[in-house]
Amino acid sequence: MNPSDFQLRPVAEPDLDALQGLAAGVSPGIGSLRNDRQLLAQRIERSLQAFATADDDVSGEESYLFVLEQQGRLLGCSGIAARAGYGSRFYSYRNEFVVATSAALGLTQRTHTLHLCHDLTGATLLTSFYIAPQAPLEAAQLLSRARLLFLQLHAARFSDRIVAEFPGLLDAQGHSPFWDAVGRRFFDMDYPQAEAVAGGRSKAFIADLMPQSPIYVPLLPEAAQRAIGQLHPDGELPFDILLSEGFDAESYIDIFDGGPTAEGRLQALRSVRAARPVGELAGQACIACTRTREGFRAQLLAPGAVPPNPDALATPLNLEALA
Ligand SMILES: NC(=[NH2+])NCCC[C@H](N)C(=O)O
Numbered sequence: 281m282n283p284s285d286f287q288l289r290p291v292a293e294p295d296l297d298a299l300q301g302l303a304a305g306v307s308p309g310i311g312s313l314r315n316d317r318q319l320l321a322q323r324i325e326r327s328l329q330a331f332a333t334a335d336d337d338v339s340g341e342e343s344y345l346f347v348l349e350q351q352g353r354l355l356g357c358s359g360i361a362a363r364a365g366y367g368s369r370f371y372s373y374r375n376e377f378v379v380a381t382s383a384a385l386g387l388t389q390r391t392h393t394l395h396l397c398h399d400l401t402g403a404t405l406l407t408s409f410y411i412a413p414q415a416p417l418e419a420a421q422l423l424s425r426a427r428l429l430f431l432q433l434h435a436a437r438f439s440d441r442i443v444a445e446f447p448g449l450l451d452a453q454g455h456s457p458f459w460d461a462v463g464r465r466f467f468d469m470d471y472p473q474a475e476a477v478a479g480g481r482s483k484a485f486i487a488d489l490m491p492q493s494p495i496y497v498p499l500l501p502e503a504a505q506r507a508i509g510q511l512h513p514d515g516e517l518p519f520d521i522l523l524s525e526g527f528d529a530e531s532y533i534d535i536f537d538g539g540p541t542a543e544g545r546l547q548a549l550r551s552v553r554a555a556r557p558v559g560e561l562a563g564q565a566c567i568a569c570t571r572t573r574e575g576f577r578a579q580l581l582a583p584g585a586v587p588p589n590p591d592a593l594a595t596p597l598n599l600e601a602l603a
Pocket residue numbers: 365369370371372445475478480481482483534535536537
């Protein structure tokens with residue numbers, strides 16, 4: 281593998297066929313990339329608009345989509361939504377622990393509860409991560425982390441709070457134990473159907489139909505309890521990349537499938553803290569990107585490689601190697 285073969289850039293109109301090819305590889309109910317040609321064409325359109333919008337004109341509605349290519353072949357994509365739940369609300373369950381004490385019995389009970397909340401509304405959302413299974417790990421790093429450099433370079437357009445939702449555990453039949461115990465009681469539909477209705481976007485029907493009072497976790501069936509905060513195997517790679525950046529996944533879960541939601545502060549992320557002008561990182565493998573917005577490009581540089589663009593911003597590929 282030649283690291284410089286991998287290039288990340290904003291999605292463009294001619295990518296539609298290849299993008300649909302990628303979306304066909306995504307298991308149903310996983311992630312925010314859907315195999316729907318019309319939706320994908322709209323996403324490309326929205327992304328072109330987002331990259332073209334001047335700093336003074338951003339609203340928070342912008343949704344950016346990047347693609348990773350290897351010598352002209354599309355290998356993956358990843359996205360950023362400037363503000364989660366733009367124009368409406370963004371829903372999550374927040375983990376809270378209620379402590380009850382009985383002096384008479386000498387007992388203290390700590391009970392896990394889930395609270396429907398809008399805490400993450402307005403945060404910047406990392407979306408649509410998908411990479412072909414045969415792609416090397418470094419390519420996945422480039423695909424996920426170049427977004428963080430983009431956020432850093434154009435920070436005024438984004439929130440300082442960065443969030444990503446990950447798919448929850450499904451059983452062998454594709455049923456979500458968490459959905460079956462919670463959402464299904466109120467929506468009266470199967471998990472895949474609910475996903476299709478939600479279309480990966482906030483919908484008022486969530487507020488209309490979900491129960492507003494906290495859920496006491498011990499009252500849920502065992503399988504649903506076990507699924508809380510559990511990751512679907514398809515989410516492992518992108519989840520691990522964000523956790524090593526310093527994202528935290530303790531506080532929030534997905535309201536449908538109970539999957540973990542990761543959150544972090546941009547300035548505290550390791551790639552961001554380690555970012556330098558490319559010249560200062562010449563001795564090590566790194567992820568380097570242009571400072572431009574519309575013509576954004578990012579790539580991997582081998583140790584000692586001559587950066588094609590001396591003005592690039594770079595971050596070490598292997599954060600463990602950081603002094
Ligand atoms: N797996 C899912 N689609 N869950 C629904 C996510 C909803 C999202 N947090 C929102 O409020 O828009």
